[in-house]
Amino acid sequence: MTDIDVDKCHITHYPANVLTGPAQPVEKIDETVRRLVAKMTDLMIEHKGVGFAAPQAGVPLRLFIISLDGTKEKVRVYINPVVKPEGNLVQNEEGCLSVPGVYAKIKRFGKATVTATDLEGKSFTEQADGLYARALQHEFDHIEGVTIVNRMPTVARIAYRKQLKKLEEEQIENG
Numbered sequence: 639m640t641d642i643d644v645d646k647c648h649i650t651h652y653p654a655n656v657l658t659g660p661a662q663p664v665e666k667i668d669e670t671v672r673r674l675v676a677k678m679t680d681l682m683i684e685h686k687g688v689g690f691a692a693p694q695a696g697v698p699l700r701l702f703i704i705s706l707d708g709t710k711e712k713v714r715v716y717i718n719p720v721v722k723p724e725g726n727l728v729q730n731e732e733g734c735l736s737v738p739g740v741y742a743k744i745k746r747f748g749k750a751t752v753t754a755t756d757l758e759g760k761s762f763t764e765q766a767d768g769l770y771a772r773a774l775q776h777e778f779d780h781i782e783g784v785t786i787v788n789r790m791p792t793v794a795r796i797a798y799r800k801q802l803k804k805l806e807e808e809q810i811e812n813g
């Protein structure tokens with residue numbers, strides 16, 4: 639994946655193709671991947687997110703970042719992550735920078751275990767609960783090609799039908 643033009647990366651919106659199919663493994667942590675992570679960090683902080691996956695920057699790689707307090711200092715990098723959800727389902731409101739204007743009650747597991755590689759190439763495993771577990775499941779969905787639009791209950795889909803239609807029409811206009 640050396641053909642990534644990091645400078646041109648911007649936030650992709652539902653229903654872009656890159657958000658609706660599984661992403662590819664990161665084969666090598668090189669300068670391009672480091673620059674991509676820096677760009678994803680800028681985009682996430684600028685738009686006040688707490689998590690951001692590479693497909694949201696238009697890049698189909700299995701990589702995401704999380705900063706639970708939304709600061710640059712707390713950004714963690716998860717390369718080729720595996721997220722195993724555990725525990726009971728908990729419903730809570732979620733938004734997504736790729737689905738602007740939509741906030742829906744989404745069911746997620748209360749806990750999760752993540753195994754991933756960091757930017758230095760070191761593997762790590764962590765247990766998460768609360769917002770952290772929710773963010774891990776949301777971002778892992780992105781690299782599997784799933785968004786909150788797939789997960790939102792029918793009532794929310796109906797409530798937001800105008801906004802979803804607007805996003806779909808914008809996608810057609812932008813090609």
Ligand SMILES: [Zn+2]
Nearest residue numbers: 733734735736
């Ligand atoms: Zn998202």
